[in-house]
Amino acid sequence: MSTFTLPELDYPFDALEPYIDETTMNIHYSKHHQTYVNGLNAALDGHTEWADKSLKDLLSSLADIPETIKTAVRNNGGGHYNHSLFWKILTPEGADHPSGNLDKAIDAQFGGFDTFKDQFSQTAAGRFGSGWAWLVLDGNNQLKITSTPNQDNPVMEGETPLLGLDVWEHAYYLKYQNRRPGYIKNFFNVINWDVVSSNYNEAH
Numbered sequence: 479m480s481t482f483t484l485p486e487l488d489y490p491f492d493a494l495e496p497y498i499d500e501t502t503m504n505i506h507y508s509k510h511h512q513t514y515v516n517g518l519n520a521a522l523d524g525h526t527e528w529a530d531k532s533l534k535d536l537l538s539s540l541a542d543i544p545e546t547i548k549t550a551v552r553n554n555g556g557g558h559y560n561h562s563l564f565w566k567i568l569t570p571e572g573a574d575h576p577s578g579n580l581d582k583a584i585d586a587q588f589g590g591f592d593t594f595k596d597q598f599s600q601t602a603a604g605r606f607g608s609g610w611a612w613l614v615l616d617g618n619n620q621l622k623i624t625s626t627p628n629q630d631n632p633v634m635e636g637e638t639p640l641l642g643l644d645v646w647e648h649a650y651y652l653k654y655q656n657r658r659p660g661y662i663k664n665f666f667n668v669i670n671w672d673v674v675s676s677n678y679n680e681a682h
Contacts, residue, residue: 482515482533485562493570497664499653507565510648514557514629521550533559537633556629560610563642567677569670576671580640580678587621594623595666598643601625602662605645611662613641613674615681638681641674 487507492500522529525547528536536543536555543551575591576584588594594613601623602611609627615638616622624632632639643665650661 482518482558484512484515485565487565489568489570494568494668497667498568498650502648502650502652505652506644506649507561511557511561514554514561517550517554518558521547521554533562534633537631538636540634552634553629556631556634559633560629560631560642560644563639564644567641567670567673568668569673570668572666572668573671574666576675578675578679579682580671580675583621583678583682597623599659599662602643602645603659608646611643611645612639614639615678619682638677640677640681641669 484507491503491507494503525544528543528547528551531539533555536551537559540548540552575581581591584591584594588597598611598613602625605611605625605627607627609625610629610631611625612623612632614622614624614632617636621640622637624637626632626634631642643662645658645662650658654661
């Protein structure tokens with residue numbers, strides 16, 4: 479039986495200052511993400527046929543998971559998956575712009591990076607309540623901007639997430655209070671486009 483664990487961060491909690499503050503990073507990672515990991519492991523305890531599945535397999539097979547644990551797996555497994563991706567696409571040395579194949583695909587799909595940035599920001603700001611904004615590859619291998627509620631994610635819809643932004647209040651409220659658009663704007667200063675591009679190249 480596999481036990482899910484909190485992934486290691488590639489940078490210290492204060493590395494993303496001033497855009498994402500140290501206190502928020504510490505609480506977000508050490509408390510919120512750890513809670514999802516603990517909840518997922520607890521839900522799968524005693525369900526050996528599911529406990530050996532990968533996280534992606536669990537989330538793409540929710541319809542088949544027993545009703546008694548389905549909601550817990552959806553919420554906690556989604557939270558673990560989403561945050562694991564989120565930490566990877568953040569960096570203190572963020573580039574202003576993607577490059578390579580992803581850059582060309584964004585230009586082709588959205589008519590330029592600035593248009594993509596505007597649409598992504600609007601989607602993130604418009605997500606009612608708690609949730610995520612995403613850049614994904616859809617079932618037709620096309621780039622798409624979307625959003626999901628709570629800890630749902632594109633894997634549950636058969637899509638591949640490349641870039642995700644957490645717009646739950648716990649991700650930004652200590653620094654930005656109710657100013658979600660400011661948090662979204664500053665997110666673009668700490669995106670690791672190398673990782674996002676790698677996600678695209680692996681999935682495309």
